[in-house]
Amino acid sequence: MRDTLIQATYLVASALFIIAIKLLNSPRTARLGNGLGALGMLMGAIATLFYQEIVRYEWILLGVVLGGALGAWMALRVRMTAMPQMVALLNGFGGGASTLVGLVEVLRRVPQGEDSPVWLLTVGLSILIGAATLSGSLIAAGKLHEVITGRPIVFPGHHYQTGLWLVASLILLVWTIIAPAQGLFGLLTAIATILGVWMVLPVGGADMPVIVSFLNSLSGLAAAATGFVLQNYLLIIAGTLVGASGFILTTIMSKAMNRSLWSVLFEAVGGQVSTASAEGRTVRQTSAEDVALMLSYARSVVIVPGYGMAVSQAQHAVKKLLDALQKKGVDVRFAIHPVAGRMPGHMNVLLAEADVPYDLLWEMERINPDFPQVDVALVIGANDVVNPAAKTDRSSPLYGMPILEVEKARTVVVLKRSMNPGFAGVENELFYKPNTYMLFGDAKKSLEAITQALMEI
Amino acid sequence: MTELLFALFVFMLSIFLGFELISKVPPTLHTPLMSGSNAISGITLIGSLIAAGSEENPLSVSLAVAAVALATINVVGGFLVTDRMLKMFRRQ
Numbered sequence: 001m002r003d004t005l006i007q008a009t010y011l012v013a014s015a016l017f018i019i020a021i022k023l024l025n026s027p028r029t030a031r032l033g034n035g036l037g038a039l040g041m042l043m044g045a046i047a048t049l050f051y052q053e054i055v056r057y058e059w060i061l062l063g064v065v066l067g068g069a070l071g072a073w074m075a076l077r078v079r080m081t082a083m084p085q086m087v088a089l090l091n092g093f094g095g096g097a098s099t100l101v102g103l104v105e106v107l108r109r110v111p112q113g114e115d116s117p118v119w120l121l122t123v124g125l126s127i128l129i130g131a132a133t134l135s136g137s138l139i140a141a142g143k144l145h146e147v148i149t150g151r152p153i154v155f156p157g158h159h160y161q162t163g164l165w166l167v168a169s170l171i172l173l174v175w176t177i178i179a180p181a182q183g184l185f186g187l188l189t190a191i192a193t194i195l196g197v198w199m200v201l202p203v204g205g206a207d208m209p210v211i212v213s214f215l216n217s218l219s220g221l222a223a224a225a226t227g228f229v230l231q232n233y234l235l236i237i238a239g240t241l242v243g244a245s246g247f248i249l250t251t252i253m254s255k256a257m258n259r260s261l262w263s264v265l266f267e268a269v270g271g272q273v274s275t276a277s278a279e280g281r282t283v284r285q286t287s288a289e290d291v292a293l294m295l296s297y298a299r300s301v302v303i304v305p306g307y308g309m310a311v312s313q314a315q316h317a318v319k320k321l322l323d324a325l326q327k328k329g330v331d332v333r334f335a336i337h338p339v340a341g342r343m344p345g346h347m348n349v350l351l352a353e354a355d356v357p358y359d360l361l362w363e364m365e366r367i368n369p370d371f372p373q374v375d376v377a378l379v380i381g382a383n384d385v386v387n388p389a390a391k392t393d394r395s396s397p398l399y400g401m402p403i404l405e406v407e408k409a410r411t412v413v414v415l416k417r418s419m420n421p422g423f424a425g426v427e428n429e430l431f432y433k434p435n436t437y438m439l440f441g442d443a444k445k446s447l448e449a450i451t452q453a454l455m456e457i
Numbered sequence: 458m459t460e461l462l463f464a465l466f467v468f469m470l471s472i473f474l475g476f477e478l479i480s481k482v483p484p485t486l487h488t489p490l491m492s493g494s495n496a497i498s499g500i501t502l503i504g505s506l507i508a509a510g511s512e513e514n515p516l517s518v519s520l521a522v523a524a525v526a527l528a529t530i531n532v533v534g535g536f537l538v539t540d541r542m543l544k545m546f547r548r549q
Contacts, residue, residue: 017497018474024490025481031543034493038536041500048503054510059518063509063525070526071534078538087492090535093527094498100524101504107517118461216491223498224471228464230504236464237471242498244475249487338484345487349542357549358485 002050009047010234016040017238021245027358044234080353081310084342085144088137088212091219095133098222099189102126105229106185117177119229124173126225127185128192132169133218135196140203140211144342150205158202159266165195199265205307206384208342209253210264217246249344256338256364258390258400283419286437288449291378291413294437295450296457298375300331302367304404305347306340308381308417308443315354317447318380322356324454334360335367335377335404337385368405377409379430381416381443387428398426412436415446489542496535502528 016036023033049060078086102123109115142148155161172188203211220242227235254261295301303322309315325332334356340347348361371377379386386406390398406412407430414431416438430436439446482490505524512518 017500018478020497021475021478021482021490021494024486024493025478025483027483027486027543027546027548030486030489030493030546031540034489034496034536034539034543037493037497041497041502041532041536044500044503045506048506049510051507051510053507056510059509059522060506060525063505063522064529067526067529067531068533071530071532072537074530075534075537075541080542083488083492083538083542086534086538087488087495090492090495090499090531090538093531093534094495094501097499097501097505097524097528097531100520100527101501101508104505104508104512104517104520104524107514107520108512213491216495219495220498223501224468226501226504228461228468230507231460231464232504233464233467235500235504236467238497238500240468240471241475241478242494244472245479245490245494248476248479249491252484252487336484343488344491345484345489348485349488349545352542352545352547355545355547358546359548361485363484 002052006047006050009043010232013040013044013047014234014237016043017241021241080350081313082145083349084208084212084346085141087343088141088144088215091212091215092134092137092141094219095130095137095215095222097130098126098226099130099134101226102130102229103185103189106182110180110182110185115180120177120180121173122225122228124176124185124188126222126229127188128169128173129218129225130222131189131192132196132199133215133222135193136200137196137215137219139197139200140208140215143200143203143205144208152204153201158198162195162198162266165191165198169195203264205342206339207257207259207264209339209344209346210250210257210259210261212343213246213249213253214261215246217243217250220244220246253339253344256402258402281432283431283438284436286413286439288439288446289453291437291439291450292453292457294376294411294413295325295330295378296328296454298330300374301325301376301378302333302335302371302374302406302409304335304337304377304379304382304386304406305351306337306380306382306385307342308383308415310341310346310350311381312443314380314444314447315350317444317451318351319354319356321447321451321454324451328454332360333362333367335364335406336361337364337382337404340382340385364402364404371405371408374409375411377406377412379406379412379414380447383416383428384426386430387426389426389429393429396426406430407433407436410435413439415439415441415443417442485546489539492535492542493539496532496539499528499531499535502532
């Protein structure tokens, strides 16, 4: 009877999780969905406490209080610009929990020989995927937080070593099935941890949206594998939903960069700066006052934010400019490239924080046909996602990546710190076009100067 | 063996359901989708709770407590930060 009630509660919790993700389909219902997901989690956790096997609560309490306090502190303190590393960390912790649960199961069941080959396979997978997710996510978070350099870190023969660690983990996985022993699972944990580190070290900043989505997917799959280990359907359902979610995001991000997951993991881009074609050409510089003048005469303005906006925390300055322009009757929209920033939806969250309504944010496919009718395209700290070489230059590393076609606007203004090339280390043709003006300096300060000048006109 | 097959049925259906549900999420919500779904994957919590409440030997208990803590960070942090983000999204 008790078990039936627990399982029935799990059934309700699964339904709540599914509804939660369904409600995330619209910004109007998303918050309710998130709340329902939390409710499902609470129900599942409370029901679990009634399991017959649970005899002591003090250790549970210790873990929950510790984790709850830390989680709440992180969630309430984190700045919106630091959201990519926050998400990476959370992915990692989920993976870590799966590994640890797998290890506890190994300690309990392997000595008693209560293990079928299938069970051994699933517990091995939950340990392998979980540990690689944890270590990989920690490296990703370190890179995003700039504790580790955002440039690719590549040792000689790095990708062969990564392949070696992967093969070694798979061999161990099979070995644990043939001759189960606790020590082997310990070794598997260690090698999977190294695999995660090796996998993420060569990934550069611009590729981060792909890798963060991929780790998101892995954290779900680790939970699903743990579900198989414990024969728990709630875990299987929830984990698989997340695995699918991360997988879809990985695909969207890879497509938006015209790269495969394979090439993100195994072919580091960036670091080497090509100096070709930069010789002897000059860009046209402009001033905040001139930009303000251009904007005040415009009917249609499109703002293109990039990672530079996040770096200089310029989202609130953008909102002030938006208000000033709207007051003058200018039609302002935002063009959002899927991989602008360091994770899927990064720009959207920052602009939402600054109170920019989300219906002003247009996706790439929707806004690209409109650029010829746009008077001023204002590029704020974006580079590779507006580089026309992606369409025309077959030799460019960016070739084939879909871009925001700002060069078709009547006038383009680029706010940029310096002439340093973007992450891919590729010169940007856009800066040399006759209709492009460059405004150098910190994005936030430049925006404030433009807004100031605009209000004085 | 039947138990495993049942689990595989659930797994397969969840894959299709996941793809169906998530392909409809608009790009503007991709970050909250990641953090929110990530909180849901903290469901490993229930596995860690059983372990932390039933294990005897010190090594298992310490691993289990660490698992509870990590999963709780994931769950509490994930849902809270997602709520913080979603609160900010508004229409014109």
